[in-house]
């Protein structure tokens with residue numbers, strides 16, 4: 001291809017409304033329209049490159065070409081991510097902070113969160129046996145308890161308050177108007193409270209185990225050997241608490257998959273503990289198939305040429321996560337739910353990217369991906385092998401432009417019994 005070719009451009013002043021309307025389909029529809037995996041549009045008043053596909057993901061995760069500083073829109077930072085957290089860091093500073101997150105993802109810590117998840121599901125189901133239960137709502141309670149115990153946060157206030165406030169941060173992250181302001185208020189309230197906990201840990205007023213993330217994060221030192229400001233520790237603690245509760249979205253889709261693809265369930269019924277490989281394939285397919293994070297964002301670090309296209313310094317760039325997971329060049333019959341496809345998956349860090357791609361340590365790949373898979377495997381095994389239930393008549397449809405998207409009914413189950 002010739003050098004310095006223009007990236008195909010979508011005409012018009014701004015396409016934010018189309019992005020909101022078309023949601024998860026926005027980028028891959030335009031890939032077909034422009035017959036290009038790289039094109040340019042305009043979002044929130046600025047020029048934005050869009051990328052989709054495996055090679056394009058590899059490009060996006062090249063730290064010498066893209067930076068995260070000021071990439072996420074500020075309204076998303078004020079709700080979903082918080083300000084000053086690992087998502088917006090680059091280079092050595094990012095690597096050092098990310099190592100803190102990965103240091104709490106040891107096998108022992110992951111085993112512990114698996115145990116906590118089963119204990120909490122058991123408690124929830126014991127409470128609800130024979131009744132009707134809305135899986136999404138129950139999952140948020142279960143995972144809030146799991147998150148608080150695992151991170152080391154002492155109980156204060158009611159469980160409902162915690163569930164509501166942590167949920168506000170991801171359910172209404174992209175909302176406008178009152179919901180956005182409610183999410184901001186929830187963040188401010190939780191951050192202030194977490195800051196106080198950090199000060200209490202540091203002063204010795206609150207004694208907690210050294211292996212708890214609350215302790216580890218409170219005493220983490222930056223590259224200048226300084227403790228982090230309590231405001232930053234609070235943001236990073238929320239980077240553990242919030243997404244653990246957000247796994248409820250995947251829990252809901254996992255149980256939805258049991259209803260929608262019953263022919264894929266028998267293979268999961270193998271003894272009390274299930275077959276680990278089959279559980280893993282099913283969960284991977286849930287994360288590939290259903291919509292959650294549509295795309296992730298960065299900015300071009302310096303001008304560069306790639307495949308004949310010129311990328312200009314500072315340009316906002318979106319990598320399509322959902323579209324890459326449904327790319328027919330990567331996935332055979334991507335619109336079919338087939339967990340067995342993962343038997344032959346080549347394990348590339350760039351072709352299966354529901355939680356981002358690339359490396360965990362020097363890249364921005366989701367710090368909680370292993371934890372997410374483990375929690376979902378325990379939950380799937382619990383629903384398939386430890387309880388029985390039925391699906392009443394309900395609306396399983398889900399939209400392709402809500403973020404996060406959820407089945408209309410949030411998945412209701414009834415006649416629940418322990419096996």
Ligand code: HEM
Nearest residue numbers: 086087239240243244246247293296355356364366367368
């Ligand atoms: C609920 C399921 C989850 C989804 C769909 C998800 C998705 C993502 C995505 C798309 C990214 C950005 C990747 C990028 O920009 O390249 C990310 C980053 C991150 N996630 Fe998750 N995540 C989930 C669960 C978790 C959990 C359970 C944790 C922690 C316990 C977590 C912690 C993080 C952190 C700290 C980052 C920032 C990493 C960095 O910037 O280096 N996530 N996640």
